[in-house]
Amino acid sequence: MTKTGHALLRTIDSPADLRRLPEGVLPQLAQELREYLITSVSRTGGHLAAGLGTVELTIALHYVFDTPEDRIVWDVGHQTYPHKILTGRRERMATLRKANGLSGFPKRSESPYDTFGVGHSSTSISAALGMAVAAKQAREARQVVAVIGDGALTAGMAFEALNNAGSMDADLLVILNDNDMSISPNVGALSSYLARILSGRAYTSVRSGSKTVLSTVRPVFQFAKRIEEHMKGIIMPGTLFEELGFNYIGPIDGHDLASLIPTLRNMRSLKGPRFLHVVTRKGKGYTPAEGDPCVYHGVTPFDPQTGKMETKASGKTYTQIFGEWLCDMAAADSRLIGITPAMREGSGLVEFSERFPDRYFDVGIAEQHALTFAAGLACEGLKPVVAIYSTFLQRGYDQVIHDISLQNLPVMLAIDRGGLVGADGPTHAGSFDLSFMRCLPHFVIMAASDENECRQMLYTAYQHDGPTAVRYPRGSGPGVAVERAMTALPIGKAEVRRHGTRVALLAFGSLLSAALGAGETLNATVVNMRFVKPLDEALLIRLARSHEFFVTIEENVVAGGAGSGVGELVGQLQLPVRVLNLGLPDSYIEHGSPAQMLADCGLDVSGIVRQVRGAMPELARASESA
Numbered sequence: 292m293t294k295t296g297h298a299l300l301r302t303i304d305s306p307a308d309l310r311r312l313p314e315g316v317l318p319q320l321a322q323e324l325r326e327y328l329i330t331s332v333s334r335t336g337g338h339l340a341a342g343l344g345t346v347e348l349t350i351a352l353h354y355v356f357d358t359p360e361d362r363i364v365w366d367v368g369h370q371t372y373p374h375k376i377l378t379g380r381r382e383r384m385a386t387l388r389k390a391n392g393l394s395g396f397p398k399r400s401e402s403p404y405d406t407f408g409v410g411h412s413s414t415s416i417s418a419a420l421g422m423a424v425a426a427k428q429a430r431e432a433r434q435v436v437a438v439i440g441d442g443a444l445t446a447g448m449a450f451e452a453l454n455n456a457g458s459m460d461a462d463l464l465v466i467l468n469d470n471d472m473s474i475s476p477n478v479g480a481l482s483s484y485l486a487r488i489l490s491g492r493a494y495t496s497v498r499s500g501s502k503t504v505l506s507t508v509r510p511v512f513q514f515a516k517r518i519e520e521h522m523k524g525i526i527m528p529g530t531l532f533e534e535l536g537f538n539y540i541g542p543i544d545g546h547d548l549a550s551l552i553p554t555l556r557n558m559r560s561l562k563g564p565r566f567l568h569v570v571t572r573k574g575k576g577y578t579p580a581e582g583d584p585c586v587y588h589g590v591t592p593f594d595p596q597t598g599k600m601e602t603k604a605s606g607k608t609y610t611q612i613f614g615e616w617l618c619d620m621a622a623a624d625s626r627l628i629g630i631t632p633a634m635r636e637g638s639g640l641v642e643f644s645e646r647f648p649d650r651y652f653d654v655g656i657a658e659q660h661a662l663t664f665a666a667g668l669a670c671e672g673l674k675p676v677v678a679i680y681s682t683f684l685q686r687g688y689d690q691v692i693h694d695i696s697l698q699n700l701p702v703m704l705a706i707d708r709g710g711l712v713g714a715d716g717p718t719h720a721g722s723f724d725l726s727f728m729r730c731l732p733h734f735v736i737m738a739a740s741d742e743n744e745c746r747q748m749l750y751t752a753y754q755h756d757g758p759t760a761v762r763y764p765r766g767s768g769p770g771v772a773v774e775r776a777m778t779a780l781p782i783g784k785a786e787v788r789r790h791g792t793r794v795a796l797l798a799f800g801s802l803l804s805a806a807l808g809a810g811e812t813l814n815a816t817v818v819n820m821r822f823v824k825p826l827d828e829a830l831l832i833r834l835a836r837s838h839e840f841f842v843t844i845e846e847n848v849v850a851g852g853a854g855s856g857v858g859e860l861v862g863q864l865q866l867p868v869r870v871l872n873l874g875l876p877d878s879y880i881e882h883g884s885p886a887q888m889l890a891d892c893g894l895d896v897s898g899i900v901r902q903v904r905g906a907m908p909e910l911a912r913a914s915e916s917a
């Protein structure tokens with residue numbers, strides 16, 4: 292804590308307040324902002340290291356640009372807590388990622404300073420270009436800035452935007468926040484290229500992890516020199532970004548306000564596509580986070596003195612079950628290849644990457660590439676397993692259809708974070724995968740209801756000679772024991788878990804526990820459907836002869852979900868049952884606690900009972916008179 296107790300920071304309720312400060316006090320403000328950030332996130336949890344790395348950049352951007360009139364578009368947005376603190380939300384940081392509280396990402400409805408909703412990476416340049424073109428069309432002198440990280444720059448979408456922007460005269464400034472990190476260390480040829488730029492320019496950096504103090508050619512001088520070169524038409528071997536039509540400046544020290552502010556002022560005065568390369572340190576100013584920016588990328592509440600995080604005493608997560616299975620399967624089958632689009636830790640591939648480095652591929656934030664890369668591997672007889680969050684799978688949908696399903700290739704998708712994810716909110720919820728996967732020919736699709744079944748499904752999928760998907764939720768399940776044996780399930784076979792009368796609750800995946808609880812109250816039959824595709828048609832035909840109602844239950848939108856498949860079958864076969872589909876509504880569920888979010892959607896025990904009785908009042912009357 293600074294001696295002043297954040298005295299400066301407390302005077303800032305908007306960037307206008309910030310812009311009234313003399314430049315000389317901004318380093319003090321940066322110190323206070325960094326301390327405030329650490330203290331606040333130590334209480335709430337959330338994303339920490341990235342925001343620590345953008346403290347000075349955020350101050351400089353709001354100091355130089357006339358926000359919100361000038362637009363700042365952040366990429367991913369996990370690094371925007373300093374931005375939120377400086378734009379009038381300082382006192383609401385205690386509500387971060389809690390129900391009805393601040394979002395963990397920029398959100399247009401939350402603040403005029405949040406110019407574009409983000410959460411998925413690599414969208415900032417496209418959106419900012421749109422805003423810049425709009426400003427030009429309206430003859431508005433507005434400045435538009437996209438702030439993108441070196442990790443986010445590894446996504447194809449970023450280069451689609453650079454390619455387009457570089458050929459236009461839109462007044463757009465792209466700022467690359469280069470900290471040599473994605474969540475884990477950044478990967479790929481682009482990362483190496485950026486390192487070469489840093490080493491090739493008068494710049495020593497922390498990029499190589501060295502303790503070398505940052506030192507740079509004074510950017511103002513450098514800036515003038517480059518203008519002179521351009522003016523003289525001297526064709527210098529420019530950077531990739533210059534070759535793409537951007538006026539490239541950098542690299543400069545992204546923690547040095549004395550460099551940032553004059554450079555941004557200069558770049559603000561220019562027209563056309565401009566590219567500023569800043570170098571920062573992820574976790575800057577907090578020793579535990581500087582030491583391990585990967586661990587401190589996303590944190591649970593922690594002791595700010597020691598950095599020690601709270602750990603929830605819970606069983607193995609589904610992610611851990613997957614990681615264990617992947618290693619066991621790789622040990623048994625040399626054809627297995629493990630692929631992640633930049634989510635090694637989140638998807639549980641750390642052990643696999645260490646034990647099977649030649650069969651592990653982190654392709655960067657490149658979901659589309661990951662999926663078609665897997666298809667290519669499968670063409671040659673290998674067995675690719677793509678570990679991917681449901682929400683990020685959305686980024687590669689055409690590749691799933693065109694490169695995997697259509698060619699009927701044996702690619703296995705391990706879809707993690709299926710269903711609601713809690714604090715990250717709607718940008719990260721896996722609300723749609725059962726809908727967008729179910730309609731694809733050739734795919735076998737399973738949804739795990741507990742940890743042991745998850746492992747069995749993974750093995751079942753891996754053994755299948757065709758495209759498969761196993762979907763499981765974030766976090767841990769009901770805590771059943773997991774047998775390490777490799778047991779395959781019969782494809783397309785469901786499992787009756789409870790016998791009842793009149794109503795059959797057909798549960799897909801993680802909501803089986805809630806269905807069993809509701810089944811007790813309703814005296815209903817409860818089925819663990821296991822397979823979204825193919826459905827257990829024989830069982831459904833049998834149940835239709837002895838039940839009046841099918842109630843499908845899934846943590847996926849109702850629209851086109853697993854339950855829709857049951858309704859389609861009932862219609863096709865004219866089965867004598869009524870169908871009620873329970874699942875996520877046709878709306879986005881705001882962040883909060885997963886249990887509360889499910890309850891709000893009527894997907895806890897009482898909610899299921901209430902909805903069933905509401906749709907079938909004769910049931911309610913019968914159970915009351917019983």
Ligand SMILES: Cc1ncc(C[n+]2csc(CCOP(=O)(O)OP(=O)(O)O)c2C)c(N)n1
Nearest residue numbers: 341410411412440441442443472473474633
């Ligand atoms: C499409 C997509 N894939 C994966 C992620 C998960 N993710 C969040 S932040 C991040 C790394 C971003 O690296 P960078 O852009 O360099 O930002 P930094 O954290 O280094 O500031 C990833 C992979 C995402 N948000 N969006």
Ligand SMILES: CC(=O)[C@@H](O)[C@H](O)COP(=O)(O)O
Nearest residue numbers: 367369410589637712715765
């Ligand atoms: C910002 C981002 O997209 C990731 O950090 C994401 O928040 C990780 O989600 P999990 O916490 O579920 O791994």
Ligand SMILES: [Mg+2]
Nearest residue numbers: 440441442472
């Ligand atoms: Mg980075």
